Amino acid sequence: xxxxxxxxxxxxxxxxxxxxxxxxxxxxxxxxxxxxxxxxxxxxxxxxxxxxxxxxxxxxxxxxxxxxxxxxxxxxxxxxxxxxxxxxxxxxxxxxxxxxxxxxxxxxxxxxxxxxxxxxxxxxxxxxxxxxxxxxxxxxxxxxxxxxxxxxxxxxxxxxxxxxxxxxxxxxxxxxxxxxxxxxxxxxxxxxxxxxxxxxxxxxxxxxxxxxxxxxxxxxxxxxxxxxxxxxxxxxxxxxxxxx
Amino acid sequence: xxxxxxxxxxxxxxxxxxxxxxxxxxxxxxxxxxxxxxxxxxxxxxxxxxxxxxxxxxxxxxxxxxxxxxxxxxxxxxxxxxxxxxxxxxxxxxxxxxxxxxxxxxxxxxxxxxxxxxxxxxxxxxxxxxxxxxxxxxxxxxxxxxxxxxxxxxxxxxxxxxxxxxxxxxxxxxxxxxxxxxxxxxxxxxxxxxxxxxxxxxxxxxxxxxxxxxxxxxxxxxxxxxxxxxxxxxxxxxxxxxxx
Numbered sequence: 001x002x003x004x005x006x007x008x009x010x011x012x013x014x015x016x017x018x019x020x021x022x023x024x025x026x027x028x029x030x031x032x033x034x035x036x037x038x039x040x041x042x043x044x045x046x047x048x049x050x051x052x053x054x055x056x057x058x059x060x061x062x063x064x065x066x067x068x069x070x071x072x073x074x075x076x077x078x079x080x081x082x083x084x085x086x087x088x089x090x091x092x093x094x095x096x097x098x099x100x101x102x103x104x105x106x107x108x109x110x111x112x113x114x115x116x117x118x119x120x121x122x123x124x125x126x127x128x129x130x131x132x133x134x135x136x137x138x139x140x141x142x143x144x145x146x147x148x149x150x151x152x153x154x155x156x157x158x159x160x161x162x163x164x165x166x167x168x169x170x171x172x173x174x175x176x177x178x179x180x181x182x183x184x185x186x187x188x189x190x191x192x193x194x195x196x197x198x199x200x201x202x203x204x205x206x207x208x209x210x211x212x213x214x215x216x217x218x219x220x221x222x223x224x225x226x227x228x229x230x231x232x233x234x235x236x237x238x239x240x241x242x243x244x
Numbered sequence: 245x246x247x248x249x250x251x252x253x254x255x256x257x258x259x260x261x262x263x264x265x266x267x268x269x270x271x272x273x274x275x276x277x278x279x280x281x282x283x284x285x286x287x288x289x290x291x292x293x294x295x296x297x298x299x300x301x302x303x304x305x306x307x308x309x310x311x312x313x314x315x316x317x318x319x320x321x322x323x324x325x326x327x328x329x330x331x332x333x334x335x336x337x338x339x340x341x342x343x344x345x346x347x348x349x350x351x352x353x354x355x356x357x358x359x360x361x362x363x364x365x366x367x368x369x370x371x372x373x374x375x376x377x378x379x380x381x382x383x384x385x386x387x388x389x390x391x392x393x394x395x396x397x398x399x400x401x402x403x404x405x406x407x408x409x410x411x412x413x414x415x416x417x418x419x420x421x422x423x424x425x426x427x428x429x430x431x432x433x434x435x436x437x438x439x440x441x442x443x444x445x446x447x448x449x450x451x452x453x454x455x456x457x458x459x460x461x462x463x464x465x466x467x468x469x470x471x472x473x474x475x476x477x478x479x480x481x482x483x484x485x486x487x488x
Binding site for chain 1: 379383385388
């Protein structure tokens with residue numbers, strides 16, 4: 001923990017689940033994980049005390065794990081219960097979604113039941129734009145909106161699929177099925193793309209491998225209750241493996 | 245007109261705008277253009293006497309024109325005011341949409357105003373499935389649903405862009421701007437893909453080049469009135485060039 005990074009603390013961005021602060025180093029930002037839970041583009045909202053702590057722990061753990069497997073991210077280190085330092089990047093306004101099992105909007109789009117396994121992972125790009133409701137985009141739309149070049153789209157897809165492989169394996173060791181997840185990427189000053197945002201039960205659908213119980217934000221979206229307990233259980237399982 | 249084709253007339257499919265009948269030749273179907281106007285997945289409905297005649301004329305004319313430019317279709321010939329004979333194909337349940345100007349769902353998806361010209365045409369694939377509301381699909385979805393192979397998707401895109409070039413030029417000669425349009429394709433018994441369905445003001449957005457007046461089904465969708473007059477004007481302009 002480098003205290004210089006924390007000396008300056010002006011808020012530069014407030015998202016639905018996190019705040020971003022400047023630090024003394026212009027290349028480094030401080031992320032603060034909030035306790036806010038939101039869904040359906042912010043229409044559903046609650047504050048769940050302790051969610052920020054858990055997502056900060058889980059996301060830091062996963063980013064460290066991915067780095068060990070050769071997938072760098074914006075993550076530098078965790079500096080408090082709810083804060084981590086990250087490299088400053090220009091976030092590409094695309095939500096890169098990878099799916100291994102039919103759930104959520106894919107079930108509605110293609111008319112298949114939730115829980116159908118996919119033979120091959122599906123990659124989707126959504127426009128990160130609350131005003132438009134984060135619509136699905138194809139590659140022509142991404143090009144039209146100048147969100148990413150064709151080369152970058154291919155790289156986003158390849159990185160997302162590589163991360164999917166690593167995360168499937170990771171979660172499988174703790175008896176969780178990785179149903180789907182959302183990634184965001186950023187451009188570094190040199191133009192290179194790097195994984196950013198967070199990876200947590202807010203951004204992944206995780207089902208218990210034996211019971212298929214939902215251990216993710218769907219507990220909030222679908223009023224199932226027990227969100228904090230589920231996130232705590234995900235963290236306990238991750239942390240246990242770490243200790244072992 | 246081969247009367248044998250018309251001897252058998254059992255209805256085998258009824259769509260929102262057309263009926264399909266068997267003929268004595270199992271490889272040939274008779275299409276009957278209805279006067280029904282529908283929009284918003286059938287929620288809006290009206291009967292506009294004379295629309296079937298006009299769309300049959302316009303679609304036959306355009307299919308003939310495309311054939312002259314080396315783009316074959318299922319169209320064989322027009323056999324009555326509201327009927328044409330077509331080659332029987334297995335329709336691929338994809339709506340292939342090509343856009344030259346922002347309008348309709350693209351305006352909503354990307355947040356740009358209607359009328360913005362696109363530097364390059366956009367191609368979109370929608371799942372032809374009323375129950376699901378004809379959702380946008382990406383190539384991963386098309387593969388998952390086994391709707392078309394990667395090779396076929398490329399061919400659909402190439403054919404659609406070629407047809408776009410030809411239609412832009414065609415409509416430009418009659419002072420109409422081709423804003424966007426929807427195509428459907430079918431597989432022939434040998435597996436080769438061929439243009440099918442119809443090309444008419446029901447399936448194209450056509451704006452008068454000088455006034456930007458809408459000459460297409462948006463007159464019905466948006467309660468602008470004068471749909472039949474607009475379709476008649478499109479036909480008059482097409483027919484005039486034919487005579488010239």
